[in-house]
Structure formats: C-alpha cells, structure tokens
Amino acid sequence: MSDQGIALQSPLEIIAQEMGAIVGRAEREMRLELRAALAEMELRIERAITGVQNGPPGADGPPGPQGEAGVRGESGEAITGPPGEPGIPGPPGEPGNDGRTLAPKGAWKPVGAYQALDVVMLDGSSFIALRDAPGACPGDGWRLLASRGKSGSPGPAGAIGERGYPGPPGAAPVALDCDAEGLLRLRLSDGSTIDCDLYPVLVKLR
Numbered sequence: 001m002s003d004q005g006i007a008l009q010s011p012l013e014i015i016a017q018e019m020g021a022i023v024g025r026a027e028r029e030m031r032l033e034l035r036a037a038l039a040e041m042e043l044r045i046e047r048a049i050t051g052v053q054n055g056p057p058g059a060d061g062p063p064g065p066q067g068e069a070g071v072r073g074e075s076g077e078a079i080t081g082p083p084g085e086p087g088i089p090g091p092p093g094e095p096g097n098d099g100r101t102l103a104p105k106g107a108w109k110p111v112g113a114y115q116a117l118d119v120v121m122l123d124g125s126s127f128i129a130l131r132d133a134p135g136a137c138p139g140d141g142w143r144l145l146a147s148r149g150k151s152g153s154p155g156p157a158g159a160i161g162e163r164g165y166p167g168p169p170g171a172a173p174v175a176l177d178c179d180a181e182g183l184l185r186l187r188l189s190d191g192s193t194i195d196c197d198l199y200p201v202l203v204k205l206r
Helices: 011-053 199-205
Strands: 103-107 118-122 125-129 142-146 173-178 183-188 193-197
Touching: none
Parallel strands: 103 118
Antiparallel strands: 118 125, 125 142, 173 183, 183 193
C-alpha cells in the first residue's frame, strides 16, 4: 500500500474532533439535567396549587363601604332590578291547637255540660263560658255578654179598629117552668135550656 492512499490528520484536527465530542456529550447531559429539573419544578408547582385549592376557607373579611345610590331612569323613577332566586323553604312550624268559636247553647240549665266559649241565656241576659266546666251561671266561670234591657215607656195608643159586622140573632126565651122541687128552667127557641135551682132559697123562706 502506498503512503498516498492514507489521509493523515493533523494534531489540531484530532484535538478539534475530541473537543467536539466532549462538547456534544456535555450538551446532551445538560439537556437531560435541564429536563429533569423542569419536570421536578412542574411537579412542585402542581402540588403547591393543589394545596392552595384544597386548603381551609379563610375568615370573613370586614364589611365593605356602602355602595352609591342606584341610577334613576329618564322618567325619574328608580330602576327595579330582576327578582332574586327564591330562598330555601323554612322548616314546618309546630302544629297549633284546634280553634274554637262561639257556640250558642240556648237557655242555661243547671245540669248542662258546658265548655269554653259556650254562650247561654239567663233571665234575658247572655253569658259566655270562660273555661270548660264553668259551674253555676252567673259565676266566676262566666262573663256577661249582654245584660237584660229595661222596660221601655208605653207607646202611643193605637188607632180604633173598624166596627165588625153584626152576628146572627141569638136564641130567644120561649117558656119558663118551675117544678115542685124548686128547679127553674128557661127554654130557648133553639131548644136549649137554662136551669136554676131555687130550692136553697125556698128553704130559707119557710
């Protein structure tokens, strides 16, 4: 083999090639380290953001200043905003007692069973029961509603009524008899009789 077929490199070229290889390896290693550092930083940032989002709520801040008055429309009337959403319904209230109303019971009776708000009449006055089993009326278990009024003054005399038509004629006496026993009998035209016993009088005249 002749020396002309072999390309000889100078020392500078060899040194340049070695330096290029060293720089390439260093660049690759720096890129790998930089990627690892970036990945670790991204993981730390994600963990920090997650911790901030899931942290406990902070305390309420102080109330802000009162806002300015709303703007009125061209007509001078205040502009009404849209209605808000309905609130949450409140819990149901406790059941109330059965309602009662006045119950008229007519005239008060000593043997009657009365309850609160029963109304009775007594001697022209009305009373209301204050409780169940109020007892005798009037009494502590009753309250006077309306007392009996006083008699009014006599009213003016009424007008004279029209005269009635004359009735049929009555029966006329037709005979008068007296028997031995002192019985006086008056006979009328309609067949009826009127008797009068004179015996007690005749006995006194003897």
